[in-house]
Amino acid sequence: MTAAAKIRTGIAGLDKMLHGGFVPGRPYIVSGPPGAGKTILAMQFLREGLEGGERCLFVALEEPPNELKINMRGFRWNLDDLDVLDANSDIRRFEPTPILEISTEEEPIKVRALGDRIRKTPDFESKEVTVHSLQQLLKTLLLKRNYERVVIDSITALKYFCMREFEEAVTTQSFMRYLAESKVTSLLTLELPEEGEVPPEAFLARGEIRLHKLRDETGIKRFISVEKYKGSSHDEFVYAFDITNAGIVLNTAA
Amino acid sequence: MDRVKTGIVGLDTMLNGGLLPARPYVISGPTGSGKTILSAHFLLEGLGQHEPCLLVTLDEPPIEVKSNMATFGWNLDRLKILDATPDIRAHKRQRSVIDVGTALDVRDMEDVTEIRQSSGIRALEVNVHSVQKMIKQEFAHHLERTKERYKRIVIDSMTALKMFSMQGQDSRVLTQSFLRFLAELESTTLIVSERLDRKILETEFFLSRGEIRLHKWVDGSVVRRAISIEKFRGSAFDDKMRPVSITDKGMVVYLDGPAQTRVASAGPIAGESLLETRLIDEVSNVIESVMKGIEDAHRRQVPIRDVEVSLSRAMLAFQRRNYRKAMKIALGCDSDLKERLRQAPPAPPTAIPPRPPLVAR
C-alpha cells in the first residue's frame, strides 16, 4: 500500500513510523499499561479525522463522558463535533429490578453538548452493556451516521465487564471480525499489566501500537513502538515520547 | 479547575495542586507503606476545610484507627467512621446473617471508645453489596440531617473488600459497579489497594482516575520509603519517585532531595527466586556487552541499526521482568553484533592527541 492511500493517525511521528499512517477500513490496537497515554492517542486519532471533516465516534467504556471532556480540555483541541457513546454500565442492582441492556436506540452525544456532571443510575432500572447489545448498537449507528473513525476505549473493559468469562476468547474474536467487516477505521485501546504476558487480544488486530511506561531516576520514561502492521512495512525502532500540552509528541525525527 | 488538596504539601505539589474533584483514586503500596496514614492526612485536610468526611474501614476496627492516629496528635473527632470490619463468624457461616441495614454503624470518631460488639446470634456479613448499601444510607442520612454531601470518602481497603466478598463472584463486574457507585456520589474518593501481583491487571487500577503509589523497601539495615504518581487523568504531574518519611507529625514528602529509584536488587521481592536473580544478572551482563559492541560499531561505522532495534526490545522485555525473553533477544543481538564486527574492516587507529606543550613554571 502506498503512503498516499493511508490515513493519518493524528501524530506526525507515528505516521512516519507507520510509513504514512493507517491502511483505512481496518481495526488497530493501541496497547499499554494504565496511564500510558492510550486514550490521549485515541483522541488525537479522532481529532485528525474531525479536522478533515470526517464523522468520528468515541465509545467510552472506562471514563464517564463528562470526565473525558474535562480531561481533554487541557489540550485545547476542538472536539465539539465528536460523538461520544456512553457505554459505561450503571451501578449493578442486587435487588431483582429489571436490567436493561443498552438499547439500539441509544444515541451518542456530541462533546459540545456534554455536561460537567456524571450521569446517575436511575433508581428503578440499571443499564447494562453487553458485547452483543453494543455490537448491535454499533451496527445501527455505523449505518445511520457513516462514521469514518471509531475508537473503542477499551477492549479490556469490554472483555472484563461486558462478556461472560467462559466465552471471552470467542466473543472478542467475533467482535474484532465484525469491526474488520464494517470497513470503518477503528482504534481499540488495550490495557496491559505492568509486567508479564500480553493478553491475546493484542494479536487479533491488523496492527498494534504499543505504549511503554518505564521508570528510571529521572522519572517516567515513555516509549512507543509498532508491534505489528499487516500489509505494510513499518519502522521497527522504539521511540521515546512525551505527553505535552499538545498531546503525544515523539521526541525524535522518526 | 479547583483541586482537592491531599493535605501533604509535597504530594500536592507533585499533583500540580491536588486531585481533580469528584473522582475515585487508588492509593497502592505494600503493607506498612503508609496508605492509611496518607488517607488520614486527606481526611484531616477536609475536616480542616469543614468538609464532611467519611472513612469506611474494613482493615482495622475504628478504635485501632483512632489510637494509631492519636500518636500523630491529630484531631479527627468530626470524622464519620463507618465500621465495616467483618465479624469472623459471618465467614464461618455458623450464624444467620443480619440485614446490613440494621447493622449500619456510623459514628463520630469522637465517640469511638470500644470495639463493636458482634451480636451473639447474628453477624455482620461484609460484601460489596452490604458496604455499598451502608455508604448509600449514610450518604442519604447525612444529606437529610445536614443538607450537606460528603466531600471526601476513604475506602480502607479495597483489597479487604475483595477478599471478603468476591470469591466466586464476578469480581471484575462488582469492582466496576462499586467504582461507578463511588463516582456517582461525586465525592473525591481514595481507594486503598494492596497490589498483590503486577502481572495481573486489577480492575480498580485501570478504572481509577489516578494512582498514587507508596514504596517501602529495606536498604541494608534501613527502611526506605518513597512515593510516586503512576497515573493522573486530566493533569500533568511530577513523575519522579520522591523520598518519604513517616514522623510523629505524619507523612512528609521531600521534593528537594534526590529522586529515589528502587533498584531491582534492593531488598528481597516476594516470589523472586535465586534462579531469577541469577538470570537478571546474566541478562544485564549480556545487555551491557551488546551496548559496548554497539559503541564500537559506531566508531567503526559498521551499520547495526537492526541490532539497536532488537536491543531496545530486549531492554523493554527486561523492564517487564520477562527475563527469559530478554535473554533470548539479547543473546541474538550479541552474536549478530560479533559477526558483524568480525566481518567489518578493522577500526581506524584512534588519533593520538598532540601532547600539550610543556609550560615552564
Ligand SMILES: Nc1ncnc2c1ncn2[C@@H]1O[C@H](COP(=O)(O)OP(=O)(O)O)[C@@H](O)[C@H]1O
Ligand atoms: N496536559 C498534560 N500534560 C502532561 N501529561 C498529561 C496531561 N494530561 C494528561 N497527562 C497524562 O496522561 C496520562 C493519561 O493518559 P491516558 O491517555 O488517559 O492513559 P491511558 O488511557 O493509557 O490510561 C496521565 O497519567 C496524565 O498524567
Ligand SMILES: Nc1ncnc2c1ncn2[C@@H]1O[C@H](COP(=O)(O)OP(=O)(O)O)[C@@H](O)[C@H]1O
Ligand atoms: N509515629 C510514627 N512515627 C514513625 N513511623 C510511624 C509512626 N506511626 C506509624 N509509623 C509507620 O507507619 C507505617 C504504617 O503505616 P500505615 O499507613 O498503617 O500502612 P498501610 O496502611 O500501608 O499498611 C508503619 O510501618 C509504621 O512504621
Ligand SMILES: [Mg+2]
Ligand atoms: Mg484510558
Ligand SMILES: [Mg+2]
Ligand atoms: Mg492500612
